[in-house]
Amino acid sequence: MRAVYLNPFIEASYTVLREVFKFEITRGDAAICTGAITSEGAASTIEFSGDLSGSLMLLMKEDIAIKIASRMLENIEMDAITTLGNLGKASITEVANMITGRSITRLSRLGFHLSLSPPTLVLGNKVIEIKDIPYFRIPLSLSVGIVNLYVAIREGEKKYEK
Numbered sequence: 001m002r003a004v005y006l007n008p009f010i011e012a013s014y015t016v017l018r019e020v021f022k023f024e025i026t027r028g029d030a031a032i033c034t035g036a037i038t039s040e041g042a043a044s045t046i047e048f049s050g051d052l053s054g055s056l057m058l059l060m061k062e063d064i065a066i067k068i069a070s071r072m073l074e075n076i077e078m079d080a081i082t083t084l085g086n087l088g089k090a091s092i093t094e095v096a097n098m099i100t101g102r103s104i105t106r107l108s109r110l111g112f113h114l115s116l117s118p119p120t121l122v123l124g125n126k127v128i129e130i131k132d133i134p135y136f137r138i139p140l141s142l143s144v145g146i147v148n149l150y151v152a153i154r155e156g157e158k159k160y161e162k
Contacts, residue, residue: 016098058150059150135150
């Protein structure tokens with residue numbers, strides 16, 4: 001996977017988590033992975049297609065998801081939550097949506113045409129299959145805990161040329 005495809009996702013993650021949510025972030029070592037992933041309690045996924053295809057996943061423990069959702073709700077002057085009910089679930093999928101949307105916008109500035117699927121959320125420790133495509137895992141250590149960013153990208157007919 002080319003850095004030109006991956007960097008917009010990393011940059012967007014930093015922008016959303018640092019500027020919108022005011023989290024301090026330390027990035028761990030990225031790793032190339034293949035095969036199945038076991039969710040860690042909460043996993044939000046968004047797929048994209050077009051000139052490139054793939055997905056972004058945010059995996060975290062449920063207590064971290066509650067803290068992130070609470071921060072989002074507090075930013076709009078709502079009360080913090082203590083469980084991952086409907087509002088908390090919607091908040092976590094919106095975080096993935098914000099990161100993916102910004103990533104796709106950056107890729108569109110490079111000339112790629114992409115569209116997004118609606119976000120999905122998986123709760124509990126479930127196996128998530130990623131078939132036929134390697135993905136990057138980038139651990140993001142936030143002040144509330146670790147969020148693992150997974151990005152899988154497959155080149156289509158159009159390739160980046162500089």
